[in-house]
Ligand SMILES: Nc1ncnc2c1ncn2[C@@H]1O[C@H](COP(=O)(O)OP(=O)(O)O)[C@@H](O)[C@H]1O
């Protein structure tokens with residue numbers, strides 16, 4: 001939650017981390033987008049998550065799902081599949097998470113929050129998930145893949161060391177939610193752009209990083225200082 005909230009602030013958004021059913025009816029209507037992350041899911045939290053998604057839907061607000069470690073346990077997978085029925089605007093996971101959602105069963109070989117698949121292994125799964133759910137589906141990795149079930153785009157910014165900082169996946173999903181909040185009528189473009197901007201900031205931060213801890217700090221600084229010219233100079237988005 002620390003990195004997620006700080007990435008959102010650096011990107012110009014205004015985060016509030018809310019868990020309680022007591023607060024969701026008041027809080028969710030005030031937002032421009034809802035971000036649901038199941039990273040530390042418990043049975044107690046699930047009703048609040050569902051309530052928030054329902055309020056977002058009732059108010060026509062976009063919402064974004066990060067199915068952290070979806071294949072690691074039956075409980076988590078079932079929860080993610082229930083949440084998909086509430087039709088998030090965007091789902092962003094790593095290769096293993098997106099493949100688990102499509103397979104619909106927990107994976108004995110799951111590594112938990114980390115992926116055992118390349119994003120490119122999950123292109124067919126991502127397209128299928130987008131077609132069956134109507135969501136924009138993004139798969140992160142060396143190439144970030146975004147699909148609406150028809151179009152498939154690859155965004156190639158980023159650095160491998162992001163995998164050595166916990167919650168960078170969670171943070172880029174949060175940034176997607178922020179970008180979708182700004183451009184709710186174009187969630188596909190907002191998703192690709194958020195992934196690219198996060199990747200460009202990571203590349204800039206990597207220039208002076210000495211390891212994951214300094215990259216984490218530099219990433220927040222680079223995102224905060226990023227301007228349009230730098231994004232346009234570095235961004236690498238291609239049709240796949
Ligand atoms: N090998 C890589 N090269 C460049 N960027 C990467 C690489 N692997 C992951 N990333 C980037 O790291 C961020 C988190 O992605 P990822 O590690 O796939 O998510 P998660 O933490 O959910 O598993 C994304 O911005 C992604 O583009």
Ligand SMILES: Cc1ncsc1CCOP(=O)(O)O
Nearest residue numbers: 039040113166167168169170
């Ligand atoms: C380590 C960990 N455990 C539960 S959630 C979480 C963070 C996962 O974040 P990310 O998917 O961005 O690496």
Ligand SMILES: [Mg+2]
Nearest residue numbers: 068113169170
């Ligand atoms: Mg993740």
